[in-house]
Amino acid sequence: MFNEELKFDRPLRWGMIGGGRGSQIGYIHRSSALRDGLFQLSAGAFDIKPEACKSFGVNLGVDSDRCYSDYKVMFEEESKREDGIEVVSIATPNKFHFIMTKTALEAGLHVICEKPLCFTVEEAEILKEIAEKNDLVIGVTYGYTGHQMVHQAKKMIENGDIGDVRIVNMQFAHGWHSEEVEKNDPGLKWRVTPEASGPTYVLGDIGTHALYLAEVMVPNLEIDKLMCSRQSFIASRAPLEDNATVLLKFTNGAVGNLWASAVNAGGIHEQRIRIVGSKASISWWDEHPNQLVYEVQGKPKQLLDRGHGYLYNDDSAVSGDRIGCGHAEGLFESWSNLYQRYAIAIDAKIKGDKERFENTWFPDINAGLEGVRFIENCVRSSDNESSWVKYK
Incomplete structure (x- = not known):
């Protein structure tokens, strides 16, 4: 049975790129990530239009000064904060996946990205090398495998x-x-x-x-x-x-x-x-x-x-x-199961718990590659x- 008592010392400080107002996939990400209290939505670059980004983020409970219309500015400003984000989800059109994931990894952030992870195997290998060098997690949202x-x-x-x-x-x-x-x-x-x-x-x-x-x-x-x-x-x-x-x-x-x-x-x-x-x-x-x-x-x-x-x-x-059996479960349960596993893997990385990380299954960089x-x-x-x- 699912362990609803699983908690960390504190939720992972989480940000989003994309997934703004009207985005179906953005809603799925947020509903799944926030369901079990393992992530806290702390910042977001939800929209390239500043007012749309801010109004949407504030309606979700994000502080207005942590709603950014530029994801690079978000990475820079969040890195200055003691409570800055540790992980970011990318829910944008495909063409941005590689550069956003690469920039996030170089900023020391764990990444959960929509698929396809990038356009070429060469790009995927670059992301894998950066993630391994910086001891960071890349999760890929193959949402049905939960x-x-x-x-x-x-x-x-x-x-x-x-x-x-x-x-x-x-x-x-x-x-x-x-x-x-x-x-x-x-x-x-x-x-x-x-x-x-x-x-x-x-x-x-x-x-x-x-x-x-x-x-x-x-x-x-x-x-x-x-x-x-x-x-x-x-x-x-x-x-x-x-x-x-x-x-x-x-x-x-x-x-x-x-x-x-x-x-x-x-x-x-x-x-x-x-x-x-x-x-x-x-x-x-x-x-x-x-x-x-x-x-x-x-x-x-x-x-x-x-x-x-x-x-x-x-x-x-x-x-x-x-x-329990007999009650129908669906896509949100599957995604929530994946986000729980992303959280466990990221928490294990942060705490240097190699055994727990290696024993946690999730769609990782190799799945994306x-x-x-x-x-x-x-x-x-x-x-x-x-x-x-x-x-x-």
């Missing part, structure tokens, strides 16, 4: 309940952008603009979520080669894709496929993952996150429900069980007539 049943699946696969992994089937294919809705939606417009979004749209925006679910469930599965085909069904989005299919070959002989789409007309969310083994299969669907489908060859299909005593007593799942590597390889394959490319 769901308990994802970790139940991981434990079952580790224990051999499905046998040898043969097939990994991944998809994140909604239909909300089947028309050119970005004409009237600034929040989408930047996502389909290469200068702001980077080299991909759906692969970086949602495809990496599905990929990371697979990486969590099957942590020792390594990609050997991939082949990618991308389409821009809304022509104005080219060269960015709104639909993509990726075929994968893994180093152990297993195969996989990933479908990422924003034009799956009628689809609500449709993020699903199915791991097929030599004895059984496991399936998870984020629209029904409290259930895991377990299918053993030759036996009736089983629907496993979150919170039951028949599940593995694995810390990653049990510690995130905020409410591999997401960028995946995007790079998909673009390379697609741009070469969907040829097979070596992953590393």
Whole structure:
């Protein structure tokens, strides 16, 4: 069961860049970070417009003199204070992720960043080097991996309940952008603009979520080669894709496929993952996150429900069980579980507790780096007539 008594000597002093008025993702960050009292929102660069930044921040309870319209000024001014921020979350368009994360690390701040972490593997390696040199944490918000049943699946696969992994089937294919809705939606417009979004749209925006679910469930599965085909069904989005299919070959002989789409007309969310083994299969669907489908060859299909005593007593799942079985948990619980883990990791770093840090799972710099590597390889394959490319 979730430990609501977990507290630090004091909450971590936390700031935000982006996520201002009207931002859905900003609200998710704040609701999740503040839920358990492990973070305190102390400062923010919520908006580049000074008055909008200040009025929004004050409404959230942030002192007016700690609402900054420039994140670099925030870092500089906060560093002068004894109670200055220690960690910052970045919830901005993709093009700012690298420079903001790099500047934050160089200012001695721990970072929690939206994905993709940056545009290139080279940039990700730079961030990793700075973080390790300064003994700082980088967390990447793969927000669906805080769901308990994802970790139940991981434990079952580790224990051999499905046998040898043969097939990994991944998809994140909604239909909300089947028309050119970005004409009237600034929040989408930047996502389909290469200068702001980077080299991909759906692969970086949602495809990496599905990929990371697979990486969590099957942590020792390594990609050997991939082949990618991308389409821009809304022509104005080219060269960015709104639909993509990726075929994968893994180093152990297993195969996989990933479908990422924003034009799956009628689809609500449709993020699903199915791991097929030599004895059984496991399936998870984020629209029904409290259930895991377990299918053993030759036996009736089983629907496993979150919170039951028949599940593995694995810390990653049990510690995130905020409410008894039968009560539906969703995205906010998943994100809150991740923010709790970010907090534990950061607190361990601050206190020099190496063992606690190493025993705390969370989507870290390596998760962000591999997401960028995946995007790079998909673009390379697609741009070469969907040829097979070596992953590393």
